[in-house]
Amino acid sequence: xxxxxxxxxVLPTIESGGRxxxxxxxxxxxxxxxxxxxxxxxxxxxxxxxxxDGTPPATFVVLHKGGDTGAxxxxxxxxxxxxxxxxxxxxxxxxLGCPDQDPTHFVRLRxxxxxxxxxxxxxxxxxxxxxxxxxxxxxxxVPDIPDLDAYLTDSLSAHDTGLTGPVVAQ
Numbered sequence: 001x002x003x004x005x006x007x008x009x010v011l012p013t014i015e016s017g018g019r020x021x022x023x024x025x026x027x028x029x030x031x032x033x034x035x036x037x038x039x040x041x042x043x044x045x046x047x048x049x050x051x052x053d054g055t056p057p058a059t060f061v062v063l064h065k066g067g068d069t070g071a072x073x074x075x076x077x078x079x080x081x082x083x084x085x086x087x088x089x090x091x092x093x094x095x096l097g098c099p100d101q102d103p104t105h106f107v108r109l110r111x112x113x114x115x116x117x118x119x120x121x122x123x124x125x126x127x128x129x130x131x132x133x134x135x136x137x138x139x140x141x142v143p144d145i146p147d148l149d150a151y152l153t154d155s156l157s158a159h160d161t162g163l164t165g166p167v168v169a170q
Contacts, residue, residue, distance in 0.1 A: 004028065006064075006124045010155045017046035019077065020152055022060040024128045026161060033065050040091065040104035041073040047108060048075040048087035055081050056140065056148045060132050062125045069093065069101040074121055076132065082141060086120045124161045131156040 007030055011023040025033045033041075041063050049059060059077040066072070069092035079085040090096045092103035096119075099105065109119065121129070139151035 005161045007032070008127065008156070008159055008161050010158045013152050014042075016042070016059075017049040018052065019049050019057040019059045020148070021045070022058070022132070022152060022155055024060065024062045024156065026062060026064040026124050028067050029065065033063055033071075034103075037065055037071050037091070037103050038063065040106055041071065041089070044073060044089045044106040044108070045075060048073065048089060050077050050079055050085045050087070053079050055079050056146065056151075058136075058148060058151060060128060062121065062128055064122070064125050065103065066093075069103050070096075071103040071106070072122075072125065073106060074125055076129070078136060078140075082136075088120065127161050128156050 006026050006028045009025040009032060011025060014021050014023065025038075027033055045061065055078050059075055061076070062072075062074045064072045064074070071091045072093075073089045075087050077085045077087075088109040089106040090098055090109055091106040092098055092101045094101065096109060098107055135151055135154040139154060140146040140148070
């Protein structure tokens with residue numbers, strides 16, 4: 001099947017593990033992420049968050065339900081004032097170390113001898129990254145007084161995961 005963009009939703013900010021979490025969901029299904037997958041993904045989220053380091057405790061997550069049995073929780077946490085810490089989990093994807101094809105059975109992503117990849121996002125999960133970088137700079141690094149509340153309300157708008165124009169092969 002040829003490449004197709006997916007739907008992207010922006011959900012309200014939540015608190016988890018002492019951090020404020022901006023949330024993005026991605027799915028090819030216009031109905032969104034199934035409730036049981038969402039519940040399981042947010043249950044593992046505290047395990048994906050770094051310890052405090054003095055940076056305002058802000059994280060953004062991308063929860064992606066693949067077109068097969070896979071589901072992915074990517075947690076990007078601000079650290080060292082201007083860097084991103086990444087940790088992720090997957091469910092239903094045995095090739096990534098998941099014990100079965102259950103999209104609610106999340107396990108942390110870790111490189112293994114038989115699969116040394118250290119993945120941090122696929123093409124459908126990456127659109128929020130540039131927006132979040134720019135929002136962090138705009139609200140936290142440029143002002144004389146950082147404005148965490150402004151950062152938390154500055155989210156990529158819900159749409160699909162594509163660019164403003166068509167992707168053209170060169």
